[in-house]
Amino acid sequence: QKEVEQDPGPLSVPEGAIVSLNCTYSNSAFQYFMWYRQYSRKGPELLMYTYSSGNKEDGRFTAQVDKSSKYISLFIRDSQPSDSATYLCATNNPFGNEKLTFGTGTRLTIIP
Amino acid sequence: SQTIHQWPATLVQPVGSPLSLECTVEGTSNPNLYWYRQAAGRGLQLLFYSVGIGQISSEVPQNLSASRPQDRQFILSSKKLLLSDSGFYLCAWKGGYDNSPLHFGNGTRLTVT
Numbered sequence: 001q002k003e004v005e006q007d008p009g010p011l012s013v014p015e016g017a018i019v020s021l022n023c024t025y026s027n028s029a030f031q032y033f034m035w036y037r038q039y040s041r042k043g044p045e046l047l048m049y050t051y052s053s054g055n056k057e058d059g060r061f062t063a064q065v066d067k068s069s070k071y072i073s074l075f076i077r078d079s080q081p082s083d084s085a086t087y088l089c090a091t092n093n094p095f096g097n098e099k100l101t102f103g104t105g106t107r108l109t110i111i112p
Numbered sequence: 113s114q115t116i117h118q119w120p121a122t123l124v125q126p127v128g129s130p131l132s133l134e135c136t137v138e139g140t141s142n143p144n145l146y147w148y149r150q151a152a153g154r155g156l157q158l159l160f161y162s163v164g165i166g167q168i169s170s171e172v173p174q175n176l177s178a179s180r181p182q183d184r185q186f187i188l189s190s191k192k193l194l195l196s197d198s199g200f201y202l203c204a205w206k207g208g209y210d211n212s213p214l215h216f217g218n219g220t221r222l223t224v225t
Contacts, residue, residue, distance in 0.1 A: 032211050043118075043202050043216035044156075051211055088156070090214070098144050098163055098206075100214050104155035 001026055006089055006103025014111050019076040023089035023103045026070065030091040030101075033065055035074045038086045038105065047087075048074065079110045114139035118203045118217030125224055131176075131190040133220050135203030138184065143205040145186040146214070147178055150200040162186060163208060198224045 006023045013019055021035075032051035036044035048063035050056045056063045064073040072091075076083055089103040118135045125131060137143050147159040158171045160178035168178050175194060179187045186203060203217040 032213075034213050036216075041200075041219070041221065043204075043218045046213050046215060049213045092211070098161055098169075099158060102156045 003027060003101045004089060004091060004103045007106055008104055010107040010109060012109045012111055013079060015079060015081060017079050017110075019074075019079050019083070019108060019110075021074040021076075021087050021089075021106050021108070023072045024070055025072070025091055025101075028067070028070060030070075032092055033063070033072050034090040034100070035061075035063055035072075036088040036090065038088060040085075044088055081110045081112050084109045114205075114215065116203060116205055116215060116217040118220060120220060121218065122221045123223070125193050125222065127195055127224055128192045131188070131193050131197070131222070133188040133201055133203075133222075135186045135188075135217055136184055137205045140205070140207065141183060142208045143184065144208050145180060145184075146204040146206075147186065147188045148202040148204060148216075150202060150219075152199075156202070160188070193224045195224050198222055 004023055004025045035048040037047045038044040048061055050063050050065055053065050053067045060077045062075040072089055086105040086107045088105040090100045092100055115138045144163050146161045148156045149159055150156050160168055160170055162168050162180045165180055165183055176190050201220045201222055204214045206212045206214045
């Protein structure tokens with residue numbers, strides 16, 4: 001079992017829709033969680049960062065962490081074509097804080 | 113603010129040639145530094161990381177090596193490239209304290225022909 005599982009998609013939704021991206025993780029010791037956005041041929045860009053259960057909101061983006069279910073989500077409201085990218089979830093490795101564990105990424109396309 | 117520079121953006125090299133990719137970070141001190149490789153349609157593979165000058169940890173045995181000659185400089189090298197070394201190479205940094213997130217450069221797309 002991978003430490004972090006993420007549906008690779010691809011996921012296509014119409015412009016303006018609410019997007020839900022999800023990851024599950026296996027180790028209950030994971031402490032903090034990140035979402036990255038990666039445009040084609042670019043490096044991943046940190047989008048959201050949270051270290052507790054509950055919701056964190058930043059503009060149209062909401063990160064949700066449910067530690068009891070080992071489930072993390074990223075919601076995008078009023079999706080725009082510019083949101084088309086690959087989204088990666090990540091969490092820390094409790095056995096080595098120097099290293100993060102990444103999901104494989106979900107490719108998202110927003111259709112105008 | 114902190115910035116990370118990675119170059120070159122693209123590189124085409126013949127099999128058997130040497131490689132040197134460089135990464136520098138500005139606006140922070142004592143960062144942890146990382147080299148990742150991302151193959152098409154696959155996830156991020158951690159290659160090397162460093163928590164200080166001259167300290168290199170290797171995650172995957174291969175014909176690549178890394179060096180950290182200065183606090184904010186990280187270099188990825190190879191003496192002889194293989195076709196399988198083609199990929200998207202990403203440098204990243206994070207603060208040297210718990211719970212700090214990772215920040216990536218814009219990557220180098222390497223094609224070995």
